[in-house]
Amino acid sequence: MIQQIVFLVLLIGFSALFTVNIRQIKKNINLGKDVDRSSNSKARWKEMIRVALGQSKMVHRPIAGFLHILIYVGFVIINIEVIEIIIDGVFGTHRVLSFLGPVYGFLIGSFEILAALVLISCVFFLTRRNIMRIPRFWSKEMKGWPKTDANLILLFEIVLMFAFLLMNASDSLLVAMNSSYYTVEFSTPISQYFIPLIGHLSEVNLILIERASWWFHIIGILAFLNYLVVSKHLHIILAFPNTYYSNLESKGKFANMDSVTNEVKKMLDPNIDPFAITDDTTPERFGAKDVKDLSWIQLMNAYSCTECGRCTSECPANQTGKILSPRKVMMDVRDRVEVVGKGIKKEGEGFDDGKSLLDSISIEELWACTSCNACTEACPINIDPLSIIVDLRRYLVMEESAAPMELNNIFNNIENNGAPWQFSMSDRLNWKDE
Amino acid sequence: MSQLIVPTMAELMAKGEKADVLFWVGCAGSFDDRAKKITKAFVKLLNKANVKFAVLGTEESCSGDPARRSGNEFLFQMQAMSNIEVMNAYEVQKVVTACPHCFNTLKNEYPELGGKYEVVHHTQLLKELLDDGKLTIEGGSFSGKKITFHDPCYLGRANDVYEAPRELIQKLDAELVEMKRCKAKGLCCGAGGAQMFKEPEKGNKDINIERTEDALEVKPNFIATGCPFCNTMMTDGVKNKEKEEDIQVLDIAEMIAQAQNL
CATH class of the missing domain: 1.20.950 (Fumarate Reductase Cytochrome B subunit)
Structure with missing residues (x-):
């Protein structure tokens, strides 16, 4: 008894x-931003059964x-x-x-x-x-x-x-x-x-x-x-929702920022009086500086990661000695969301320790990525480190104007002559007679 | 050499005609000296197969790919929306491009911004033409040669196009040899994500050298590419290894055109 x-x-x-x-x-x-991945549940079940239950990517x-x-x-x-x-x-x-x-x-x-x-x-x-x-x-x-x-x-x-x-x-x-x-x-x-x-x-x-x-x-x-x-080891549970909610679209398709679409439409529409706009659609921040700017899926990715390092070992930047490691990105996100979560529990929603994700993930890491998707392909449970890298880049570029100088040059060129190089748009068809 | 026939969408419209397919040339294909050769080779093949195509010419602008990959979403969307406006005005249905970056962006990222087209990579269109009997492929100088294909990330992993380029190579009567890392496992050339336009971060090797070593391992006569940026990176890699006498880096369209002395 x-x-x-x-x-x-x-x-x-x-x-x-x-x-x-x-x-x-x-x-x-x-704490992550909402993103809707509820559609196409049949394909999602299939993906989960194949990848998580069936371990199809493990045997690579x-x-x-x-x-x-x-x-x-x-x-x-x-x-x-x-x-x-x-x-x-x-x-x-x-x-x-x-x-x-x-x-x-x-x-x-x-x-x-x-x-x-x-x-x-x-x-x-x-x-x-x-x-x-x-x-x-x-x-x-x-x-x-x-x-x-x-x-x-x-x-x-x-x-x-x-x-x-x-x-x-x-x-x-x-x-x-x-x-x-x-x-x-x-x-x-x-x-x-x-x-x-x-x-x-x-x-x-x-x-x-x-x-x-x-x-x-x-x-x-x-x-x-x-x-x-x-x-x-939490991956033994989270691998399942993680694969269920994983990205089922082409790996090359980056998420569209609707907040930017609104802005750009306003800029391109000659009929809108820019001073008349009372703006409440503009988000607090473009791109991601801290974990709360990421989506809940990206945060779930971080908790699901079991640090096997297949992503890092397939990463071309990492293989050639750059400090970028997609696994480290995922680990940094989990560590940071733990800190923020504890902080909020203690101090409430206003928690601010003056730090951000960019204190652990350096600019040098972020700019070393070739966006080749080797990491997402390698991950046995469909974690997407690339989307986080891009969101952090978006913050650096759109909020801090902190792109490497060469990239600022190509931005200028694209904006002014429609090509990353300094060629005149009117010369674009010259090749046919050369 | 016969004159290239390259109508623009505007010219066709003025004549009251419409193209079956828009050839999206891309910035590299328009301005980069090496990539222009690929553009011309592809046009020769389109001419030979009597494809009713047109280009946008001076109305074309950067697809926005490097801007989006490097985080400049504003610039990307400005580019995308103005390109879409132009293409929609011409009622474009089908687009072909020899650049996997433009291909990916137009195919996957323009629809959400209002640009819905059937987008194919030039190797896919060439394969179509071949299957329809509009184009024949001969081996010519490539017969019996060893060719290895470097998968562009934005064609392969990003969009699962692996077979069209390979089938074309095999039609050249050549021996297709695979690198140890190929298809979904293919190693990046190092140019993606706007890396083409900046110095690499500190490391112990350049990515294109690592990839060139993969290619050298299988001792090919030719490295075939399907992307102007991969082409540049691999060409530089081969030069770095002082192998340019033995190994040529060519786009698949160039190979097919050369094999027929076009």
């Missing part, structure tokens, strides 16, 4: 904490993709076990799903195999991150917390899988001993290899190990759930 109460308190406590934290993240995401890099799928499938399927743990925990039963008979034994056996595959994959990923010097895991933005975060996630998963297997090993030993409480037989394709380690222990000690593993497994999962909100 005590156990059930403790279990319920933990379950409710952790779930409540998770709800509160997720609500805060949702609030933070909604076959080894990492394959191992990722193992962990993903393992994670999803082993969580069926969590349903059982929760029922057992609440009602004080033991392996309640065992009424399934031989199917149950088979299920547990296949969970074990998956757990082993997850274990192997995680060990490989740890090695890959820490021993093999893959450049994208060693770049500047991955120092400190991002690196620790990545290692913690992998260690967490390894420990959880161990607990699951150890629980099964001790349970099966107790079954063999005809221990009163342990009566459910199941197949132990992997956990049988733990038996040499604990086979000599007494019944009491085995019960202790079984119970400890059980509690560790479920508390671990509940804790991990709450760890997501401060971790890049």
Whole structure:
């Protein structure tokens, strides 16, 4: 009975904490400007099923993709076990799903195999991150917390899988001993290899190990759930809405700024008296200086990013030694929206710390982008760093007039002679007679 | 060389005629010495296939692409709206261009501002002409040669056009060799996003050199391009590697025209 109460308190406590934290993240995401991506829901479902559920872009890099799928499938399927743990925990039963008979034994056996595959994959990923010097895991933005975060996630998963297997090993030993409480037989394709380690222990000690593993497994999962909100690992949830709401149009199409269209129409319309306009359509700011100027989709992108760095490793600017890293752009946006979100929570809507996104993303980074879309193509969950880079450029150019000098020259040329170079418009057809 | 026939939309209108397709030449195609050769080669092919086309001539202005990519939305929209006004006045239905940047902008970004046209890249139109039997492609001097195609970002990744240029190259009787990074994975030449017009940021290499190395790896006789800016970047890259004796950078339209001694 005590156990059930403790279990319920933990379950409710952790779930409540998770709800509160997720609500805060949702609030933070909604700091972004509204943009309508509700249309075409059929194509959106398809994209989500293909890219998030089907992991279609992960396998562009076959080894990492394959191992990722193992962990993903393992994670999803082993969580069926969590349903059982929760029922057992609440009602004080033991392996309640065992009424399934031989199917149950088979299920547990296949969970074990998956757990082993997850274990192997995680060990490989740890090695890959820490021993093999893959450049994208060693770049500047991955120092400190991002690196620790990545290692913690992998260690967490390894420990959880161990607990699951150890629980099964001790349970099966107790079954063999005809221990009163342990009566459910199941197949132990992997956990049988733990038996040499604990086979000599007494019944009491085995019960202790079984119970400890059980509690560790479920508390671990509940804790991990709450760890997501401060971790890049949040992608396991947000990958789904992120792909659903991703850009389905041609990658080359940049979002039109309707606020500018209004202005330009006024400028081009000779019938409008510029002094007669009472203007309430002009936005506070053209382009983006801080996270609130971005759209909620761009902010959700930032929370969805798991910092795999495929974008950065495909970026032509990054490959040739420029400081631009699309991954860093996404990480900077998340860090900044966290700060702004906390600030608003504390000080209210008027929060202003005198800083902006441009304090972490430098002008040099922004102007190094060739807008080639390699980053958006590479992202396994359709994150769009390019749109953020362009919005920040828009702010620099339209609000600060801070374009590089050469670009100001081409702006002048385009405006005056209709071409980026200083040629006269009247010479535009000269080529045909040359 | 026979004289190029290049009517303008205004001339046709004066005669009470209409073009089937507007050839959007673009700034590079109009003013850049290297790109003008591509423009002329394409016109030769249009003439040969008896395509009823016209250009805007002095009424054409920058599509606004470099302005939009670099964040100058005002300038972009001013350009777009005045171009749209001109094109709509001529009741343009179909547009062809040899510049993927103009192609992308006209195709994807003009509709929202009132300019709705069928926009095709010149390799797509050439492919159409070929399929309709209006144009024949011979191998000529390209027969048996190794050609690699550099995908322009704004044609490939941005608009998923990968096959038309490749089919044309294969019609040249040439061996199409793919770089290790091609199609959706193709590496940028370094010119996009208005980079063409500015010095690159500090780094350890120029992007066009990195891309040229990709091309050199497959030991081609020719690097085929479908974009005037890629053409410049790749030509510079080949020169930098002192390979200009062995490898020529040509637009696909130039190759087809040259193969037939046009």
